Each structure stands twice: as structure tokens, then as C-alpha cells.
Amino acid sequence: MKKLVITGGAGFIGSNLVRLALERLPQMEIVNFDALTYAGNLENLAGLESHPRYRFVKGDVASPEDVAKAFEGDVAGVLHLAAESHVDRSIQDASAFVRTNVVGTQVLLDAARRKGVAKFVHVSTDEVYGSLGATGKFIEETPLAANSPYSASKAGSDLLARAAHHTHGMPVCITRCSNNYGPYQFPEKLLPLVISNALENKPIPVYGDGRNVRDWLYVQDHCEALLRVYEAGKPGEVYNIGGNNELENLYLVKQVLSLLGKPESLITFVKDRPGHDRRYAIDASKIRQDLGWEPAHRFEQALPKTIEWYRNHEAWWRHVKSGEYRDYYERQYGKRS
Ligand code: NAD
Ligand code: TYD
Secondary structure, eight states: OEEEEEETTTSHHHHHHHHHHHHHOTTEEEEEEEOOOTTOOGGGGTTOTTOTTEEEEEOOTTOHHHHHHHTOSOEEEEEEOOOOOOHHHHHHOOHHHIIIIIIIHHHHHHHHHHHTOSEEEEEEEGGGGOOOOSSOOBOTTSOOOOOSHHHHHHHHHHHHHHHHHHHHOOOEEEEEEOOEESTTOOTTSHHHHHHHHHHTTOOEEEETTSOOEEEOEEHHHHHHHHHHHHHHOOTTOEEEEOOSOEEEHHHHHHHHHHHHTOOGGGEEEEOOOTTOOOBOOBOOHHHHHHHOOOOOOOHHHHHHHHHHHHHHTHHHHHHHHHTGGGGHHHHHHOSOO
16 A cells, blocks of 8 residues: 655644545555654544554654654655744754754655655745735745744755755655644644633733734644645645734734633733744735635634634643653553664
8 A cells, every 4th residue: 555654743733634634545554754752742643543544653854764664665755744843942942953854854855765755745834934024925936034943944944845856856845834723732832822821720921012923724724735735736836825814913812812701811921032023924826726725714713613622622731731641652552762
């Protein structure tokens, strides 16, 4: 059976994607290749352990030996999501970002080239474009101008993916998506942090004046777009993916509090993130026109649905916040090597 390797499949977007790929690609075995860093949580995939077309391979994208294990057999394609993904952590220490995001992407590209895979989708981010002023949107030709160590390392990997196509003719597509929200997001990121803190009646830290703007997309819509690009994307092309849903942070936080019936007095303005990008906004007309993708979920329904999910999965986020989720691997797969 042909295999699709999804890197970072134990993370937020990756775990949603693994589930969707198993549903949408019934002829494929789905290999989840993940190092299980602090952000990787096999509890996100609970119930799939005995699925006949799902396989988990624990390993590091920056290790050629580990990557070789993930690439055993008939690998038809790669969807590369594994990354260090949190801006605040990259400000504290950028070394893991360079290793995983830059070095790891090159190791993976080299292995995929040797294997002759038919499609390699590199999952980049809109943050590689830098920050916008009050108007305008990012298009695929907007010059890369990353501002944080996270986005700089993603810009590096984005260009390495581009180079693999340009130099070696590899069938690479690059996607640049806006901020995602939905189930299984690690509660260091804004939305799950706000929801879980509010449920615990804890203060909600809002950086700076809270007027920074992000373009929010429901995670399922991002995953649908990634499968669309995997199946129909033209090699060498970049596709922006966005929700056409720009919101100021403070507005978003207030919406969540109101839906949960919690007081705005929980909002605590804290010192701004250094180099904090002011505004991101995506023009996603290329993927709509060329591949027929557009978001299926409206924010007005998907935000309450997301809040409900966190309300109903209190054990999940409590395990993450307490660190207990790290035991899940041992319970399912035995001792970590
Ligand atoms: P995440 O932090 O939730 O998950 C990352 C996963 O990668 C984890 O399971 C982790 O264990 C794994 N990983 C980290 N280092 C690894 C390594 N060296 N080898 C193998 N696996 C490793 O991230 P996410 O939010 O799901 O983002 C996934 C991808 O999508 C990232 O590449 C990110 O840059 C990109 N992206 C995210 C968003 C967003 O809003 N979350 C938006 C656009 C693009
Ligand atoms: P985040 O979820 O970290 O995503 P990104 O920085 O990659 O866009 O943050 C989203 C926005 O929310 C960003 O403008 C920073 C802000 N933010 C806060 O105000 N408070 C917080 O505690 C966090 C984590 C983020």
C-alpha cells in the first residue's frame, strides 16, 4: 500500500490532518512521523492506535537515520508540518527553531528526493511575510520579511523547499496559512490559553494594547486545503491559505469571555511581545481560483464549537497544562527510547 508521511502529526494541525487524511485517502497508509517534543501529544490521536492504515514512527526530522525509518516502503508523498511553532519560545531561545525548522526541513527534502516522492507539501506560514500596516493583504509574491526567530526559521525552510524544486526539480508545493483555531491546540497559543484560563477563572494575558490583528481560520479548513494542495497543487507553486476573518486580539478575547459568560475583568494587559507583528491578512484568491478551495466554516459557528470542544475535553487540556500528557506514549507504546 502506498504511504503518505505526515510530519508533526502529533501536534495541533498535524493530528487534525492525520484524522482527515485517513478519512479522505482510503487507499493510503498514513505514517505519522513525530519527535514528540513538548508540543507533540499522542492523546490527540487517541483511538487510532489500532487503525489498520495508521502507523506512528517516533523520530526527529533533523536525524537522517530517523527519517529513513519513516521513509521505509512505498512513500508516495510527504506533508511536512513538524516544526517548533511558538513565537514566544523562539524569543527565549531560537536554537531548536533553527535545528528543527531549517536543518530538519533540508534533511527531509534530501530523503524525499532520494525516494523520488511524487509530491512534497511544505507547510509554511503567513508569518514569513512579516507585518502589514492598516491596509493591504499578503499575496504569494509579497517579499518574505520575517520578524521573529520563529518566522525567520520558517522563511529559511520555505526557501529551502523552493530551492529543492528550482534546483532539483522536486515536486514541491508550499503553503502559507494564517492563524488556526480548533480542537487539540496547545494551550500556550492565544485561543486555547484564553478558553482554558477563563474556565479556571484565571487572568488572561493580553500583550500590549491588544489591537494586533490576526486572520483566523478553523483548523479543519486548513487541513482540507492541505489535502487539496497535496492532490492537485502544481509543483513549484506557493498557495496562500486564509480565513478572510481579521480580528483584533482584544475583540477575540472579549468574544470568548462573553460566550463563556465570564467577566472582562479577567483581562490583564501585560508587557508587549518584543517585535510583535501588528497585522497579518491573507489574500487566498489563488487557491480558490486554481484549486477550488475556500473555507467551509464560518467564525460565528466555529468559535462557539471550538469553545464547546474545550469545555467537553477538560481532561485533555488539564493533562497538557499539568504535563501528564507526556505519560500517554508510555501507556500506549511502552517506554520511550
Ligand atoms: P504544534 O507545535 O502544535 O506541533 C508541532 C509538532 O511537530 C509536534 O507534534 C512536535 O512534536 C513535532 N516536532 C517538533 N519538532 C520536531 C522534530 N525535530 N522532529 C519531528 N517532529 C517534531 O504546531 P502546529 O500549530 O500544529 O503547526 C504545524 C505546522 O503548521 C508548523 O509547521 C507551523 O509552522 C505551521 N503553521 C501553523 C499555524 C498555526 O496557526 N498553528 C499557521 C500556519 C502555519
Ligand atoms: P499566538 O497564538 O502566539 O500566535 P502568533 O503569534 O503566531 O500569531 O498569538 C496570537 C496573537 O495573540 C498574537 O498577536 C500575540 C497575542 N497573544 C496575547 O496577547 N497573549 C498571549 O498570552 C498569547 C499567547 C498571544
